Amino acid sequence: MRTIVPRIFAVLALLSTLLLAVPVGASGPELTISTLSTRADLVSGGDVLVEITPTPPAGTAIDLDGTDITDAFATGLDGRYLGLVTGLTVGDNVLTATQPDGSGATLTLTNHPIEGPVFSGPHLQPWDCRTAENGLGEPTDEHCNAPSIVDYHYVATGGTSYQAYDVDNPPTDVATITTDRGDTVRHIVRRERGSLNRGLYAFAFLHDPALGDPDPRAPQDGWNRKLYYPFGASCNTNYTQGSMPGVLNATRLAEGFAIATSSLNVLGHHCNPVLSAETALMLKERVVETAGPIRYTMSTGGSGGAIGQLQVSNAYPGITNGLMPGSTFPDVWSTAMEVHDCVVLEATASPMTPLQKAAVDGHGPPQSTCAAWTGTFAPGSIPFNGCFSDSGVPTTNTPDPTRDYIPVVQSDGCRATIQDIQVNVWGRGDDGFANRALDNVGVQYGLAALNLPVTDPGKITMQQFLDLNTRVGGVDMDGIRQVERTAMDPATAEIAYRSSMLNDGRGLARTAIIDFAASLNVEIHTPYHAYAIEERMARIGHEDNHVIWHNGPSGTAWDTMDDWLAAVEADGGIDPLTGLDPDAVKETRPAIAVDSCWSSGDQEDLSACAPEVFADSRIQAGMPLSHDVLKCTLKPIDPADYAGAVPPVTPVDLLVLEQAFPDGVCDYSVPGVGQVPSVQWLTYNDGPGGRPLGPPPTSTAF
Template identity: 45%
Template sequence: MALALALTGIADADSGGSLQIRVLSNRADLVSGGDALVEVALPSGATPQSVRVDVDGRDVTSAFAVRPDGRFLGLVTGLKVGENQVTAQGQAGAARLTVTNHPVGGPVFAGAQVQPWECATEENGLGAPQDAACNTPAKYTLFYKSSLTGQFTAYDPKFPPVDLAYTTTDQGKRVAYIVRRERGVMDRGIYDIAVLHDPAKTWKPWAPQSGFNGKLLVPFGGDCTPRHSQGAPAESVLNDTALSRGFAVATSNLNMLGQNCNGVVSAEALTMLKEHFVETYGPIRYTIGQGCSGGSMQQHWITSNYPGLLDGILPSCSFPDVWSTVQEAEDCHLLDRHFDRSPLWAVTAQRTAVTGHAAETVCRSLWDNPTGNAQYAKTWLDPDNGTGCLGGLNAGHTTLEPNPPWVYDAETNPEGERCTLQDYAVAVWGRRPESSWGPVEERVQRGFANRPYDNTGVQYGLKALESGLVTPEQFVDLNENVGGLDIDWNWQPGRSEADPAALETAYRSGQVTYPREAAKVPVIDLRTALGNLEIHTDFHSYEMRARLDQANGDHDNQIIWTGVPAVATDDDAGEKAFVLMDTWLARIEADTSTDPLETKVVRNKPADAVDACWIGGHKITDMSVCRAAYPYFGLPRTAAGGPVANNILKCRLKPLDRGDYTADFTNAQWDRLRNTFPDGVCDYSKPGVAQQPSLPWLSFADGPGGQPLGAPPRSGSAP
């Protein structure tokens, strides 16, 4: 179907009048690991017995056969890194396809990999790494679900347990509830795959075991740090909701932003993981994403920028992307700094109005905690914060520890590794030009990574001023003293300015999510009842909704469920959302019309796929009631007059005009404002600087900024 084949760009149709070669497990130019599931599609009347297949002259015909579904295909192995010429010849002619293979350790399209990189294969049961990419042979472990405890336990086929449970899949197959977990290394990350598995039977990609329903769940993990080491996948693949129904579950530790806060690498890791899955376990009907916080960022980001990898998503405690969230955290840091230094800001309600949040705890919890080190503002943009490179908050670093010797220090190790998000993804952002270099860059004769954070022209607290909640003097005091952050995260009196190349890259590569492609994907967004009191505020779901409206004219593919119980109950909303998503995707799958996928998404939306909330344990679909129970608020930028979409990194400026304000400024206050904003203030009626729609499927293999992959390779006639 269209969903499963979107990544490869291959139409599920007959080959017409000529012989064709198709790579089924990935695009032919993105293959990795030395193997590929390949089909030789024959025209009507042609017999497979006459077909010979070779790779660069090496005969691989023995890998091919007519499989149970009637297709002539095989798993081609031994592909060299680089281009491989696959040729098929038969009575119907000859065809050739260039298959480009990449190392199993990567990269494929994410560009140069970060260094240093520490392997953790021994700590995760895989033995010693065999090379610098941490590669080791995969390990397989069996588990079973106990009918007595309901828990997964190690399974030994030699001693079958008396409490072995059984499950009936959504295809009506009753099977022993035994799960095989495959753990291995790919793209320098550790991956897990779990499937219902009968150890007495074989499994081939063209003949999966009956317990597999052809569907895949990918759990994404939270947090966001520029970590320089492997780790175990944070989200367990032993997911009863999915496995009991026949789903496979697969993830990589690179799909946890807390272990790899680079969305391009996350997309690359998922691409490689799905290819390996198809080559090992068989075709995927559709893939569902699931995950909270950083896991939601990845789902929104991947569906918008690498379409075809995820067919439906279940984000929870969600944010649209990393970099608009960085903007919120750094604004909190600057605002908190000034609030703590100025006697004018003693009233909590006034401070909260400036941040746009429902409560001061949002800024003061994890975005910026001045009394400790549990703060993302520091973890994300402070280059000598070694806890970021070591895993940050996710690794339990709530106090400063000695930095590794390879971490940057402006004085003692200026050429060290900078622990910032932009330097971690320098393969995406590129380096600052010499014209922008600061003193340390001059010393090392190398620019640091381009950074998109900017607060030039931002009128912090504008809405609070207009409402009369803060005084003109407070407004002037705040904006003339809030300052900015230099490239080393030091406070400076002047505002921060984004590097121009970073703004171009941020929008072009979709680092700020532009969800045009996301219209092709059903979205069920889940929020708990506590979202407005900590960093995962309810606002962010509506921020994403506003972006959908901007990009597509509607948000018909998205529903929001608010007040979802954090702990599973008899009325488990999380499981209901999973089942609803499965139903929605199955209906799209069954829609064989030639209409665009985004049309099918809306047409096949189930009747109960509507906005809702939970009050007193009951599901409510009257949104006037829900909005009263669960209002959403904003951010420092919306409180400064910015749009709900919150997708402007650097605003365009307009002249400061006294007539734009309802407040009465004294002449002295007005002069101070003019000195604060000499080039003008934000004009949010216009798009941001360099703001543009993103380009899907960018490759950074040839350098920062990225280039579109273009159409997937197709086979042509061979001499």
């Protein structure tokens, strides 16, 4: 004991000295690690831009799975502490920041291959590469990967268009440009092209190569840190990479915008909004990791490009923030419902006058809409129409008899239908084919026309109504007319709503929208579609986030949207990963951003110059203007539904109706079968139906 006690006192004295030597408050701040280019669980391509807040003290070590990468970080943009973390392996990678006092934070980064998938589910096969045809050389693997190409273009003094800029022999006649941020820079843009997610991508932004390579930690003057992301038109079923998109839009680049898009954001190439969303997420990540953080993203696109914006943004809000759709359709499958009805109604050939037919199918007196639908897009439901031709519309596909599906003869071939390229969402039925979200069981075609006043030339008789509904039938899984009506499994209906394949507008509440509604009723782009999406958003209290402009000037819309998003940003209402604060969008809406029409360049009230808005056959059968019931809930036949029939409905008529509708008729006063709210940010890597990813991962302090 005489030897132990002095040693204890000596140790205590030493500890006391050490504690006195540590200054009060010397422990480091609690750190947070955040990914800026994408969610931490959705990283792709092996790198990600990271921010650590607050700026850690000198001596803080940052490592990736035990390898020191402190030198990758520096104080850059707006005084923020940023680093481009590279060398990630596929799967989970642990990033750790450790301060001198031993405290710090850790974040798991989940990296996916550059060819994907990230959340869209297993790759479709076969898949044809197009890298060589698009100037990237032969693919380096079966995933169509190829080295990216960077080139520069400039506008000459006094010129208006881009020409090649030789970095090794720079031209001397480069014009200068002043961006919308007030930066005056040489008018030179950096363009990058490559293969990503098995598609072909391109992006460009103002960048002077004389100042060195881009550094995402400290963006050069010129780029205003805003992104323009266009979406392409149509809807088709190609199992190929497609064509390299163009991004050298001098107007937007000169304003300071970066421009990015991919062949897989053209639904006329590959009509799968989930794959389009995944591709946009991955490409935006690449833009951020090259140029720096994005303030907000604006998008345009008409017809299928409207579907691309609206459906991507409903399912994955945050990918684009300010939407400017034109010739609008809300989504693929409520549009497919309209096409389906045109197919069966046109084939039924019930004797009617043109005005009666218009009253039944709802498209208005010109009666060109159903003819346009059946002539152009009905082949999208025919599986042997051709998978590999890179065509923009189904009618111009070129079948490949060696690889395409042929009934009986080649049943394992590629099926060129919309549901088959979306099979990861829908799953397969007992026949091995992808499930589809089509159904017309219980639909009383022509119900509104039956109940019109006797003086209306569109009114149909009870006999015409009975004849139509007895004979209308449906289409089978090969897109062939059948006697039975088309029936959908209730589980498929629920997937449609849950996945945003039927767009309910819930995710769109996190965006701002100026909708260039069509102003004619003479072909497929009829104006009621814009009102349908606004009606859906009204149900969740966010119709103010959606603005309809008939014949509005595109330049005014662009400037209005830019001002709108800047106001949301100033209000603190932008999350770069999840989109806009819905209430901030409503509160900051510019005064000019209201439903209106434009005549001779002047904005007017809708009642002054907006076109007459017709509908389609489902709305004429009793569905609300929202046009969002894929499979209706059934009710018993009720004679009151035919109160306007002339002559009045008879017991014999009711008997015929019971035979035509043995399970009942549609009850549009209640939600449809499986009509559940959409769930945002689903992954299909685990199977059909989707699993919610949940909120973005956050770092853990220690």
